[in-house]
Amino acid sequence: MAVIGYARVSTTEKNAQLQLDALKAAGAARIFTDHGVSGSKTTRPELDACIDHLREGDVLTVWKLDRLGRNTVHVLQLIDELTERGIGFRSVTEGLHTDGPMGKAMLTIMAAFAQLERDTMIERTRAGLVAAAANGRKGGRPRKVTDSDAIKARQLREKGISAPDIARMLDCSRATVYRYLA
Missing domain, CATH: 3.40.50.1390 (Resolvase, N-terminal catalytic domain)
Structure with a gap:
């Protein structure tokens, strides 16, 4: 045993x-x-x-x-x-x-x-x-990039600036930049 x-x-x-x-x-x-x-x-x-x-x-x-x-x-x-x-x-x-x-x-x-x-x-x-959704709150991780930063990223991309450079300017990852440019 x-x-x-x-x-x-x-x-x-x-x-x-x-x-x-x-x-x-x-x-x-x-x-x-x-x-x-x-x-x-x-x-x-x-x-x-x-x-x-x-x-x-x-x-x-x-x-x-x-x-x-x-x-x-x-x-x-x-x-x-x-x-x-x-x-x-x-x-x-x-x-x-x-x-x-x-x-x-x-x-x-x-x-x-x-x-x-x-x-x-x-x-x-x-x-x-x-209850949180009814009060306007969403679960999950907070956004790294604000709506104004997303607009800024698109404008920088239109000027020919690369995604890695935009990521450094916005202090976020390159993947985040690509996600907001899509």
């Missing part, structure tokens, strides 16, 4: 160290880590490798249930697959495990709450974007 850990961070800028430390403290002999992969994806390179690595009697351990997946159906299908193969499951933070019927019932409830939390977050984000 081996404790095998799985960690995931959804962006490459995030650090998985907190999860790795917790999994090591939980006795993980080996840890598979996905970087920059969303929990909503059903196939993840390191998770797939981890599942292939697991053998009967092993225990798949995660820091939190949402690291395994955001979709309740997917998480429960994955845990059912592990159970059929004689592999246990444990979530360190929530204290969930597949030992016995109570553990399985709690796991189902927590997976449903994890999906509810994700769905609620998406709903709030969409509502915020709609």
Whole structure:
């Protein structure tokens, strides 16, 4: 029997160290880590490798249930697959495990709450974007070139000045100049 850990961070800028430390403290002999992969994806390179690595009697351990997946159906299908193969499951933070019927019932409830939390977050984000748009605000990166700079760029181009020179004059990239000249 081996404790095998799985960690995931959804962006490459995030650090998985907190999860790795917790999994090591939980006795993980080996840890598979996905970087920059969303929990909503059903196939993840390191998770797939981890599942292939697991053998009967092993225990798949995660820091939190949402690291395994955001979709309740997917998480429960994955845990059912592990159970059929004689592999246990444990979530360190929530204290969930597949030992016995109570553990399985709690796991189902927590997976449903994890999906509810994700769905609620998406709903709030969409509502915020709609409210911002209603107030005349747009999301995304601010424009580097103002409308007057765009007009100036076209006038400079008509005078025969090259795009790289215009970019230096307007303190922006050459690609930005081309975008506004198009």
